[in-house]
Amino acid sequence: MQSRDSDAFRSHARDDRAVVLDGVSRSFAGRTVLRDVSLSVRRGEFVSLLGASGAGKTTLLRILADLNRADTGRVLVPKARSVVFQEPRLVPAKRVWQNVVIGHDSIANSKQAAYSALEEVGLGSHAEAWPKTLSGGEAQRVALARALVLEPKLLLLDEPFAALDALTRIRMYELVERLWRVHNPAVVLVTHDIDEAILLSDRVVILTNGEISLDVRIDAQHPRSRTDAASVALRTRLLEELGVANGLAVGRNAANEVSTA
Incomplete structure (x- = not known):
């Protein structure tokens, strides 16, 4: 049986x-999705989880x-x-600012908190708009504002950029990195995109058949480049661990998607 203690280790x-x-x-249903996984994440650390579909990433995040x-386990x-x-996951019948604080009844002056969070993600002028008027990137920024409005100590990201176009993804990377540095939560990102993990993370963890098969630290300073020698070498190592042939993968956008779905 799982043992869960939200703050015991903080003593x-x-x-x-x-x-x-x-x-x-x-x-x-008799299928083991996670098997004896042990992992720690420091305060303020950014960790990305990579692995093929079915490897257990989303189950771990959930x-x-x-x-x-x-x-x-514990x-x-x-x-x-x-x-x-x-x-x-915005509520169409509520305005943008209401979506930011939905479910957050404990926030005093919730409208003020929502406006402040929206300013942080560059959507202060959209506070009174309806969700249907937003682009995909704007809607995801609202979701990010909603996640950060309570100043979480742990921010969990479940493929939040997967549905966005390439240019919007890059802008979201920059926004997430900036907000991470300002708010300093621990971050766990589930992704299928190797470049995404390399550009954003302090560590990359690969799950293979429900077990951690690789846990590697990235010491390069931000902002990072996809094309510098360290990034290329790390990409090659991650692809090898994921079982992707280098000759078919390195340098192609499609190769950065390791999902088998």
Whole structure:
């Protein structure tokens, strides 16, 4: 049975971990999706999860979000956590600012908090608009504002850029990096895009058949380039771990998508 204690590990002043997974396993209908996974994420650290479809990435993220339960193991996460999904999930009948604070009844002066969050993501002028008037990138920025309005200690991102065009993705990378540095949450990003992981992360973790097969730290400073020697070498290493042939993969946009779906 899973043991979950939102803040127990914070009692130790020198413990800088925001997330602790210890021996976490999860099965569905007799199929093991996660197998004895142990992972820690420091406060303010940005970790990307890579792996083929079915490797257990989203299941792991949903356990961190308390949207799913582990069968075994220990899960330690902060109480203040937010999730941004692939779809913005905005309520059409509520204005943009109302979507930012929806479900956040504890926020005093919620309209003021919503306006402030929207200014941070560059949508202050859209606060009174209806969701149907927004572009895909704008809608996802609203979802990001909603996630950050409560100042989470843990921000969980489940392929939030997958449905966006290439140019909008780049702009979202820049926005997420800036907001991460301002708010300093621990971030766990699920992605199929290798370049995305390299450009944004402090660490890249690869899940293979429900187990961590690689955990690599990236020391390069931000902003990063896709084409410098360190990024190319890391991309090659990640592709090899994912079982993608270098000759077919390196240098092609399609190769950065490792999903088998």
